[in-house]
Each structure stands twice: as C-alpha cells, then as structure tokens.
Amino acid sequence: MPKLTVSLQPYDPDALGAWTRRQRNALSFPATAADLERLLKRKARGRAAKTRRFFGEAYIASQTRYREAYYSSFKWLTNPRFAGDRKLRDKNQEQLRKALQDHFTPKRIAKLQRVVRELSGVCRKDLAGKHPTPPDLWLVGRGGRHRFIEVKLPGDSLAPHQIAGMAAIACVLSGPKRVSIEVVHLDDDCRLFTSFCRAVRAR
Numbered sequence: 001m002p003k004l005t006v007s008l009q010p011y012d013p014d015a016l017g018a019w020t021r022r023q024r025n026a027l028s029f030p031a032t033a034a035d036l037e038r039l040l041k042r043k044a045r046g047r048a049a050k051t052r053r054f055f056g057e058a059y060i061a062s063q064t065r066y067r068e069a070y071y072s073s074f075k076w077l078t079n080p081r082f083a084g085d086r087k088l089r090d091k092n093q094e095q096l097r098k099a100l101q102d103h104f105t106p107k108r109i110a111k112l113q114r115v116v117r118e119l120s121g122v123c124r125k126d127l128a129g130k131h132p133t134p135p136d137l138w139l140v141g142r143g144g145r146h147r148f149i150e151v152k153l154p155g156d157s158l159a160p161h162q163i164a165g166m167a168a169i170a171c172v173l174s175g176p177k178r179v180s181i182e183v184v185h186l187d188d189d190c191r192l193f194t195s196f197c198r199a200v201r202a203r
Helices: 013-019 030-046 055-063 091-104 106-122 160-173 188-200
Strands: 006-012 068-071 138-141 145-152 178-186
Touching: 006 091, 006 160, 006 188, 030 055, 030 068, 030 091, 030 138, 055 138, 055 145, 055 178, 068 091, 091 106, 091 138, 145 160, 160 178
Parallel strands: 006 178, 145 178
Antiparallel strands: 068 138, 138 145
C-alpha cells in the first residue's frame, strides 16, 4: 500500500516577510529550477499585494536538491492533453506534459487520468463535487526518485480533493519508478524550540 509522508519543516519567517513585501529574490533557487523560479514569482506578482501565495512552493524548491523541478498544480490529472501528443500553448504546462510523458509514458498518464475520473464518480460525496488535484511540486532527484509534494503554510490544511489526487498518483505511478507522495508543513515551532533551548542554556 502506498504511503503518504507528512513532515514538518522549519522555515525562516524573515523569508516569508520578504516574499509578502515582494522582495522575492531573498530565496536562492538552484540553476535546475530557473523556469520554476520565474513561474512562481510571476504567479505571486499576479496576486494581491502582500500575498503569501506560492511562498511554500518557492521555499521548498530553494531548500532542496534535485535534478528537475516542476510546478505541478496544473490540471494534468484531468486534462487529456497531458496524456496526448498535441503541444500545450503555455510553456510551463508543455514542459510538465513532456516531462510526465518522458518519465512515466503517455499510456501511464492516460491510465492515471482514467483512474481519477473513476475516483471522482465513486467518491463524489467525499470530494464534495470537486475533482482530484495534483500537489504543488514535482521534484526529480538525482537517483531517479520522484517526489510529489504538497506544501502547507501555517494555518493551511489539506482538502479531500488534494488527498485524492495524491492517492491516485501514488497508486498508479509507483512501481518501476520510485515515487513518494509528501505533505510538508512549513512550521516555525522548531525554530522557536531551538531559540528557547539556547535561552535556557545561556542561563
């Protein structure tokens, strides 16, 4: 049975503050994520001032090592174009489509979309009429590990349609490929804990 990995990762509140003040160069992305960096910053610019949106994805991408990185929150679990051979107009969606097909084959992506359609019908009540959606990030590691990651900021929680999307990916794409499904909660508790420990030891 596939597993959902849930973890806490400390983050720098100053980095979040800079992000909300539109000082988004405070996060340093690796060269392998140049397209992802441009996309996340562009999407954040399109939101209201002082938005926290896309900080979680940007923070994880700036703190992690990988060979390839993709913004995964496009509707690739339900859009048949991602399993087909026609190119998508959006550059980032086209990069994602090509990478999914290169790593998992069009046939496997089509099977995943079929499973998602069936899941939407069978679990309609639990999903409250929504379709399963993919997680925020897809990172491909140097060892061939595929990490599908949903990032949550403090105060955010998982919705059933997000969990359903991750379950479908885990069940269909795992096998010959090493696939992990993860939820990373960005959390300030670890930093505060360390700060209090230092204060105690300094007494």
